[in-house]
Amino acid sequence: MTRSASPSSSTRSSSSPHRHGGRCSSPPRRRQSRSRRHDSRSPGRRGSHDSPPRHGRSRDSLRRGHSPTRSPDRRPSRSEDDFDYEAAYKILHAENERKKRKGGRGSVSTSAQAQGRGIRKTCALFGEIYHIILDAQAYERAPMPDDHGIDEFSSETTDEQHAWLAKKRGHERNYQAYIEIDRLIPGLAGKIAKMTLDERADHFTLIQKGANDARSDDFRRVSAGLATMINHDRDKPELLVFDHGPIIAVTDEKTGETRSVKQRAPLLSRNRNTRGVGNDVTGALLTPTAMDWNNAETRAKVRGAKADIGASFFMRVFYRGFHGDPKNVQEGFTQSAYMVKSYKSVFTAPSSAEQDDDENTPPMKKAKTGPNGKCVAVRLGMNGKVTGRSIAYIAVLLWLSLTTATIWIDEYYNVSLPQMYDFFVDYFEGPAEGTQARERIDELLAWWNMQIFPAHASSAATNKTAAASVQHCGSSVLQWSFD
Numbered sequence: 215m216t217r218s219a220s221p222s223s224s225t226r227s228s229s230s231p232h233r234h235g236g237r238c239s240s241p242p243r244r245r246q247s248r249s250r251r252h253d254s255r256s257p258g259r260r261g262s263h264d265s266p267p268r269h270g271r272s273r274d275s276l277r278r279g280h281s282p283t284r285s286p287d288r289r290p291s292r293s294e295d296d297f298d299y300e301a302a303y304k305i306l307h308a309e310n311e312r313k314k315r316k317g318g319r320g321s322v323s324t325s326a327q328a329q330g331r332g333i334r335k336t337c338a339l340f341g342e343i344y345h346i347i348l349d350a351q352a353y354e355r356a357p358m359p360d361d362h363g364i365d366e367f368s369s370e371t372t373d374e375q376h377a378w379l380a381k382k383r384g385h386e387r388n389y390q391a392y393i394e395i396d397r398l399i400p401g402l403a404g405k406i407a408k409m410t411l412d413e414r415a416d417h418f419t420l421i422q423k424g425a426n427d428a429r430s431d432d433f434r435r436v437s438a439g440l441a442t443m444i445n446h447d448r449d450k451p452e453l454l455v456f457d458h459g460p461i462i463a464v465t466d467e468k469t470g471e472t473r474s475v476k477q478r479a480p481l482l483s484r485n486r487n488t489r490g491v492g493n494d495v496t497g498a499l500l501t502p503t504a505m506d507w508n509n510a511e512t513r514a515k516v517r518g519a520k521a522d523i524g525a526s527f528f529m530r531v532f533y534r535g536f537h538g539d540p541k542n543v544q545e546g547f548t549q550s551a552y553m554v555k556s557y558k559s560v561f562t563a564p565s566s567a568e569q570d571d572d573e574n575t576p577p578m579k580k581a582k583t584g585p586n587g588k589c590v591a592v593r594l595g596m597n598g599k600v601t602g603r604s605i606a607y608i609a610v611l612l613w614l615s616l617t618t619a620t621i622w623i624d625e626y627y628n629v630s631l632p633q634m635y636d637f638f639v640d641y642f643e644g645p646a647e648g649t650q651a652r653e654r655i656d657e658l659l660a661w662w663n664m665q666i667f668p669a670h671a672s673s674a675a676t677n678k679t680a681a682a683s684v685q686h687c688g689s690s691v692l693q694w695s696f697d
């Protein structure tokens with residue numbers, strides 16, 4: 215058994231006149247270490263009881279230079295000494311980042327968020343996703359009766375009937391969103407059925423986070439693109455007519471001549487403070503066509519919040535040429551050049567939004583895609599068809615991009631964005647089959663298909679309505695049960 219060098223034994227060893235020539239001061243650390251190794255190898259010292267023995271110590275370990283005062287259970291082996299922990303951490307971090315870039319493979323949270331990124335675009339822009347599904351399931355089990363021909367636009371329709379129709383239509387919107395969610399995330403029903411209540415809540419929280427994050431990303435993209443488009447078009451007649459800046463006299467410093475110059479609406483910037491109703495151009499695009507923007511009193515009322523610009527969602531920014539006819543609201547509605555370009559920037563590719571200046575001119579057949587070779591529309595399985603809900607999504611993002619709002623918000627200028635979204639969804643999905651209104655909407659969607667997917671075979675065909683998709687959906691789609 216070797217003797218460990220305790221502080222007391224070290225002191226005695228260093229003070230011995232035989233070993234250190236009578237010096238009583240502590241020797242240098244290096245010399246002290248050699249003295250300890252000599253003492254541990256000395257046969258006369260073996261078995262001494264001045265200090266308790268250190269179990270597990272050997273002469274070989276001392277020869278390797280390990281400090282004898284270090285606890286044997288904390289002494290790293292040679293393999294541990296050679297292991298590069300910093301390099302291993304960097305490799306692990308790089309691997310995790312690679313998995314995230316590939317869509318979250320191996321990460322439950324990232325995968326769930328990635329699955330939810332398309333929900334706001336094509337299923338439901340507002341509302342808790344979990345509640346939408348629960349409401350749709352309840353409506354499936356106990357649907358509301360037929361409306362028996364109640365005309366919501368008739369002056370004879372009572373308030374109770376309007377409320378009943380609004381409630382029924384709300385359930386139908388959720389039910390259609392429910393079908394779209396199941397199509398967008400195949401196998402979600404089976405996965406959720408195996409989860410506990412807490413796991414289910416956490417999973418839907420991640421899905422909704424992915425959905426909301428994608429919505430915020432699209433809002434920033436549309437907002438930036440809109441600023442570029444308006445600044446580029448500010449001298450075009452369709453926008454110049456809205457600019458009512460005063461004419462001021464400007465004197466040339468060199469010649470002394472005075473000339474009249476019309477003040478222009480400010481350019482749009484990324485900080486957004488030059489947008490909104492205070493800007494003549496964006497203010498005109500934000501307001502309904504029924505409001506006379508050329509009237510100074512109307513502009514003053516709008517800017518003083520004394521006029522309700524949300525009384526009608528037939529707003530100029532949604533019209534072809536930005537000039538809708540209040541007496542014929544259907545003409546040119548949703549055919550705005552800014553709507554088409556914003557749609558392309560979100561669903562096909564940002565570069566495709568810059569390929570044409572006229573909304574009636576089809577874009578090039580090929581556009582740049584994402585890093586995985588597929589554009590958003592392909593990843594969402596849209597199959598070359600523009601849907602009413604995707605148009606409604608773009609319409610709300612576009613209108614909010616005209617305001618001074620810097621973050622996503624549900625209401626601005628007393629305009630309810632959820633109501634605006636529901637209005638557009640009902641505009642495309644509400645008309646019944648066999649009616650003139652349905653034929654008009656099918657023609658409008660066919661026009662949209664030609665603008666966004668001109669090379670796809672479906673562009674020549676009309677889109678099916680939400681009612682038809684509900685009737686023909688497979689029964690396996692509707693087997694979710696969260697009870």
